[in-house]
Every structure is written in C-alpha cells, then in structure tokens.
Amino acid sequence: MADFEIRDLRASVEGKEILKGVTLAINKGEVHAVMGPNGSGKSTLSHTLMGHPGYTVDGGEVVFKGKNVLALQPDERARLGMFLAFQYPVVVPGISMTNFLRTALNAKRGYDGKDKSKQISPKEFRSMLKGELEVLHMDDSFLPRYINDGFSGGEKKRAEILQMAMLKPEIAILDETDSGLDIDSIKFVAEAVNRMRGPELGVLIITHYTRILEFIKPDYVHVLVDGRFVLSGGPEVADRLEKTGYSEWGDVEDKPEEVA
Amino acid sequence: MPFNSQTLEEPTFRGEPDWLRDRRRNAFAAYERLPMPSRTDEEWRRTDVTGLDPSTYAKLEHANGYKQEMPGLPAGVIFEPLSVAAVKHRQLVEPLLFSTGHPDRDRFSALHAAFFTGGNFLYVPDGVVIEEPILRQHFSHEGGTTVLPHTVIVAGRGSRFYYLDEYIGEEEEGAGYRSGSAEIFVGEGADVGYVSIQKWGRHAWHLADQRARLEKDSRLRLFNVTLGGRFSKSRVEASLVGPGASAELKGIYFASGKQFFDFHTLQDHQVGNTTSDLLFKGALQDTAKTVYAGLIRIEKGAARSDAYQANRNLVLSDHAKATSIPMLEIDNNDVRCTHGATVGPVDPQSLFYLQSRGIPATTAKRMIVQGFFGEVLERIPFEQARRLVETELEARLG
Numbered sequence: 306m307a308d309f310e311i312r313d314l315r316a317s318v319e320g321k322e323i324l325k326g327v328t329l330a331i332n333k334g335e336v337h338a339v340m341g342p343n344g345s346g347k348s349t350l351s352h353t354l355m356g357h358p359g360y361t362v363d364g365g366e367v368v369f370k371g372k373n374v375l376a377l378q379p380d381e382r383a384r385l386g387m388f389l390a391f392q393y394p395v396v397v398p399g400i401s402m403t404n405f406l407r408t409a410l411n412a413k414r415g416y417d418g419k420d421k422s423k424q425i426s427p428k429e430f431r432s433m434l435k436g437e438l439e440v441l442h443m444d445d446s447f448l449p450r451y452i453n454d455g456f457s458g459g460e461k462k463r464a465e466i467l468q469m470a471m472l473k474p475e476i477a478i479l480d481e482t483d484s485g486l487d488i489d490s491i492k493f494v495a496e497a498v499n500r501m502r503g504p505e506l507g508v509l510i511i512t513h514y515t516r517i518l519e520f521i522k523p524d525y526v527h528v529l530v531d532g533r534f535v536l537s538g539g540p541e542v543a544d545r546l547e548k549t550g551y552s553e554w555g556d557v558e559d560k561p562e563e564v565a
Numbered sequence: 566m567p568f569n570s571q572t573l574e575e576p577t578f579r580g581e582p583d584w585l586r587d588r589r590r591n592a593f594a595a596y597e598r599l600p601m602p603s604r605t606d607e608e609w610r611r612t613d614v615t616g617l618d619p620s621t622y623a624k625l626e627h628a629n630g631y632k633q634e635m636p637g638l639p640a641g642v643i644f645e646p647l648s649v650a651a652v653k654h655r656q657l658v659e660p661l662l663f664s665t666g667h668p669d670r671d672r673f674s675a676l677h678a679a680f681f682t683g684g685n686f687l688y689v690p691d692g693v694v695i696e697e698p699i700l701r702q703h704f705s706h707e708g709g710t711t712v713l714p715h716t717v718i719v720a721g722r723g724s725r726f727y728y729l730d731e732y733i734g735e736e737e738e739g740a741g742y743r744s745g746s747a748e749i750f751v752g753e754g755a756d757v758g759y760v761s762i763q764k765w766g767r768h769a770w771h772l773a774d775q776r777a778r779l780e781k782d783s784r785l786r787l788f789n790v791t792l793g794g795r796f797s798k799s800r801v802e803a804s805l806v807g808p809g810a811s812a813e814l815k816g817i818y819f820a821s822g823k824q825f826f827d828f829h830t831l832q833d834h835q836v837g838n839t840t841s842d843l844l845f846k847g848a849l850q851d852t853a854k855t856v857y858a859g860l861i862r863i864e865k866g867a868a869r870s871d872a873y874q875a876n877r878n879l880v881l882s883d884h885a886k887a888t889s890i891p892m893l894e895i896d897n898n899d900v901r902c903t904h905g906a907t908v909g910p911v912d913p914q915s916l917f918y919l920q921s922r923g924i925p926a927t928t929a930k931r932m933i934v935q936g937f938f939g940e941v942l943e944r945i946p947f948e949q950a951r952r953l954v955e956t957e958l959e960a961r962l963g
Contacts, residue, residue, distance in 0.1 A: 409922035
C-alpha cells in the first residue's frame with residue numbers, strides 16, 4: 306500500500322459532479338504532476354483533498370497513515386502531515402505572518418496554549434525562518450505584515466512555499482503554484498521545493514502548464530480530463546502535452562504552452 | 566437616596582455652589598417632566614428601555630467624589646473632582662459644563678445632569694504638554710446602585726495630552742444604573758487623545774454621552790471601547806467648529822451572551838476645511854445584539870470638509886444580530902464624504918486557510934476576530950491604553 310492513496314474519489318460543487326472517480330497512489334519520495342485543462346477538476350481535487358467546506362465528497366476515500374482523511378477537519382489533515390499551497394492565497398487582515406507561522410508551528414507540535422514545553426522557542430523559530438527565507442530570496446520585512454496583505458503575486462506564492470518549508474509536511478499539494486509567477490519567482494520556488502524533495506516528502510503538483518515541470522521534474526504525470534485520469538505515465542507524458550496540448554481528449558481548446 | 570428633589574438637598578450636594586445646585590434642580594425637573602423614550606422615537610426605535618426604571622437603583626455611589634492622585638502634573642494644570650472644581654474654578658467650569666449637550670435632551674441625560682457625582686475636571690493651560698497619560702478609574706462596588714461620573718476636559722491652545730476613563734464593575738454584580746459621560750473641549754491647535762473603556766458588570770444598564778468640541782487646527786483622537794453591561798447606549802459626538810480641526814473617532818465593541826449595545830455617532834462639520842474620520846468595529850456572539858447609527862452632518866458653510874464613516878460588524882453566531890445605519894446630511898456640495906457599513910460572519914476562506922495550516926477552528930476564529938480588531942487597536946492613541954484593551958479583549962475572546 307502506498308503512503309497516500311486516493312481511491313475512486315468523487316466530488317461535486319453546488320450539486321454539480323466534478324470529480325468522477327480519481328484514483329492515485331503517492332509514495333513519499335515521489336513527485337506526481339496532475340495536469341489538465343480548465344474545468345477538468347484540478348482545483349476541486351486540491352480543495353477536496355484538503356477539506357474545503359465548499360466541496361462535497363460523493364464517494365471514495367483518501368487514506369494516509371491508516372486514516373481516511375476525508376472524515377477529518379482541514380486542520381487535522383494538516384497536523385497529520387498534509388499541506389496545500391494555495392493557487393490564490395487568502396488575505397487575512399490583522400494577523401501578522403509571524404503570528405500565523407508561529408501559531409501553525411505550535412499547532413503542529415501539539416501546543417494548545419497550556420503545555421509550554423511543546424511551544425517553539427523564539428530562538429528556534431527565528432533560526433528556522435532565517436534559513437528558509439534565504440532559499441526563497443525573501444527578506445524578513447514581510448513578517449510583520451498581515452497575512453498575504455498587499456503581497457505581489459510572486460510574494461504570495463513564495464510565502465506559501467515558506468509555510469511549507471516551515472511546517473515540513475509529508476504530502477504536499479502544490480495547486481497552480483506557477484500561475485501568475487515571473488520566471489525568477491518560479492526558479493526560487495522550484496529551488497525551495499527541490500531542496501525539500503527526498504524520502505520524507507511526497508509531492509502532488511497540480512498544473513495547467515508544463516512550465517513548472519521544467520524546474521521540478523516529476524516522477525509521474527497524470528492527465529485529468531472531465532474529472533477522470535485519461536493518461537498516466539512518466540515525465541514523457543508532460544513532453545507529449547507540451548507538443549499536442551489537451552486536444553486529443555476532445556473538445557478542449559487550450560494548449561499547455563500558453564503561459565498565463 | 567431616591568431620585569427626588571429632597572436628595573438634591575442632601576449633604577452630598579449641599580456643599581456645591583448655588584449655580585450648580587440650580588442646574589441640578591432644573592435637570593431634575595426635566596427628568597420628571599420628560600417621558601421615557603419610546604420606540605416611536607427614531608433614536609430609540611431599535612433600543613428597548615421598557616425594562617429600565619432608574620428609580621429601582623436609586624442609591625448613588627461615589628457620593629463624596631473620589632480624588633485620584635496624579636503626581637507630577639505640570640504647573641497650572643487643574644485636575645480635581647468636578648464638584649471641587651465647580652467651587653474653586655467656577656469661571657472655567659460654569660460656562661462649559663453641559664454646554665455640548667443640553668440636559669433635557671432625554672430623560673436619561675436629565676437624570677445624569679441632576680445627580681452626576683464623582684467625575685473629574687481637567688484643565689490643561691495653553692501650550693502645556695503632558696507626556697504621561699492621565700488615567701482615571703471609575704468603579705461600581707455593588708449591584709442595585711447608580712454610578713454617574715462626569716468628566717470635563719479642557720485643552721488650552723496648543724496643549725497636548727492623553728486621558729483615559731476606565732469604567733470598572735464586577736462581572737457578575739447585580740443590575741445597576743451606570744453612566745459615564747465626558748465633555749472634551751479641544752482648544753485651538755491642541756492635540757488630545759481620549760480613550761474610554763467601559764467594562765461594567767454583565768447586568769448593568771449603561772447610558773453615556775461622549776461629546777467633543779474642536780476649535781481651529783485642533784486634533785482629537787477619541788477611542789471608545791465597549792465591553793460591559795447588559796444594555797449599553799453610547800452617543801459619541803464631535804462638533805468641528807474651527808477650520809483645520811480634525812476628529813478621529815474610533816470604537817470597538819465585543820458583545821456576547823445577551824448583551825445589547827447601541828451606538829449613535831455624530832460628526833458635525835459646522836465650518837469648512839474640517840476633517841472627521843470614524844471607524845467603529847464590533848464582534849458579536851451568542852444572542853448579542855448591536856445597533857450602530859452614525860450621522861455625518863455637513864452644515865451649509867462647511868465647504869471643503871472631508872468626512873469618513875465606517876461601521877464593520879463580525880457576527881460570530883447565527884443568533885447574534887448587528888444593525889448598521891449610516892446617514893448623511895449634507896448642505897454643501899464642495900465636500901468629500903465616504904461612508905459604509907458591513908455585517909457578516911467570519912470569512913470561510915480565511916478560516917479554511919488558517920485551518921489548512923493545522924490551526925484548529927476555534928483558535929483560527931479567535932485569531933480572525935483578534936485580527937479584525939487589530940487593525941483598529943493600532944489607532945489607540947497611547948500605549949498603556951492599547952495594552953489594557955488588548956489584554957481585556959484577549960481574556961474575553963477566550
């Protein structure tokens with residue numbers, strides 16, 4: 306059995322069926338890419354995996370560490386070791402990035418405001434942050450700012466990866482992390498993700514375009530069309546999409562090389 | 566001590582000067598004459614006082630006035646119980662006391678003007694700057710009583726200082742009648758930071774007026790914090806009477822349980838080239854209800870006035886209800902006015918985002934509420950008050 310198994314996952318949004326039976330096994334140490342045209346169900350997949358309340362699970366299960374995570378709250382999934390890098394990181398006014406990161410780290414360590422021994426020390430927190438900021442070519446001026454407030458597109462995406470680096474998940478879902486990014490930001494983000502790659506991390510990259518896969522080489526590529534995988538294979542699948550787009554699966558216009 | 570004319574002849578009031586005793590008698594006559602506000606009055610349409618009979622609580626606390634020591638005030642500064650200042654500094658107090666709002670405005674204002682005790686008078690002479698905030702605490706000691714402090718603050722030309730009125734009661738003490746009003750006179754070029762923190766017990770009736778008058782080129786930063794009381798009605802009013810005057814009126818409230826809070830604000834631009842900036846933010850949970858009604862009034866000659874008004878409500882329970890009524894009354898076209906109101910729950914996207922990082926829903930919600938207040942807490946004009954409010958909020962948000 307794989308470390309993270311999606312079995313026949315079906316999900317809908319506002320009564321409309323979007324995922325029509327998705328099965329995928331991810332082991333730690335592997336990088337999987339899910340590619341698909343607009344409307345294929347990519348963002349439904351990422352949101353359903355993380356437990357967004359706007360998506361309804363109609364069937365199937367997702368098994369991670371012996372648990373069906375579909376029955377868990379989003380925060381329980383996160384503490385179990387899942388992470389979602391958002392396509393559109395949310396602006397939350399009034400909460401500083403520092404406060405946010407520290408609270409998230411403490412939650413992961415099981416600190417609930419009582420047992421101080423579980424709390425991250427200020428020194429440890431600072432030194433962790435410092436290292437990760439350097440990799441992402443970020444300075445610490447954004448730390449006192451409110452969560453994603455006034456961040457540029459590139460800053461938001463880098464901040465997502467910073468959170469991932471701090472929280473050290475075992476299964477990371479990167480949802481359209483390359484969209485809206487300039488080439489430098491993509492490189493910094495890819496460098497950071499590549500540093501985290503290794504036997505302790507499984508990655509699921511969800512993307513419309515092949516561009517990010519030039520920097521983060523996937524082990525497996527799956528093509529999602531109309532809520533189902535229509536093709537799975539190695540990196541060569543991405544190369545094929547690079548040339549032909551999604552047109553071979555019917556009435557799909559957009560080509561992956563069109564960069565947003 | 567019932568609320569009657571004999572009480573005004575008691576020793577508490579007998580030592581006061583005749584002019585003040587006359588005023589109290591007139592205010593008491595108004596109290597007797599005026600009906601209870603009814604829900605047919607626009608101001609009281611959503612504010613139910615049928616359960617309030619002040620005579621139930623006709624035992625005055627603070628009858629002798631309470632002098633709070635405030636060492637190290639610069640020479641010339643007067644800081645005295647109002648009853649003392651009324652004798653020693655009649656020429657300063659008499660023309661100003663209740664000049665910002667007539668005691669017969671309604672029955673509760675009249676009661677306050679007739680029986681107020683225990684408030685303070687602060688006079689800061691021209692050009693005097695006081696770095697240390699002046700802190701004044703008002704306590705209620707038991708249920709069943711009435712506490713009616715009245716603060717009068719006079720800022721001389723070019724003076725600058727901070728003042729805090731803190732109203733404190735035991736959380737669970739029995740019902741009582743409380744007021745806590747302030748009149749602030751901001752002289753030409755003066756700069757005043759005023760904060761009030763209302764944390765009476767959960768069963769109190771609280772009715773208060775905070776009124777300010779701003780002269781030429783003066784600045785007032787007023788911050789109202791409302792946390793206590795079963796029923797709390799506050800009127801916050803600033804009259805801009807000199808060009809260049811600028812009023813920043815900010816407020817936060819957190820209502821839980823069965824609390825009911827009412828805020829009526831007024832930004833009264835009597836002359837042109839004046840600025841007012843108002844933001845009241847509140848969070849409600851359980852079955853709490855709040856009403857905010859704010860009026861920007863730009864008078865005919867008040868060209869080039871700039872007024873902003875916003876009320877934002879975060880509703881944390883399906884059974885809590887916030888009503889927000891912004892109003893404009895503009896008699897001059899050459900002005901800039903912006904107003905807006907929002908009432909809504911915690912943003913589900915924000916909640917999901919925080920939860921997706923492992924933060925449990927209850928913690929995430931608390932952070933979002935703190936964040937909601939955080940933006941406006943930064944505008945509390947001085948550090949001590951800011952810390953006090955942050956601590957208080959943290960405790961109440963649990």
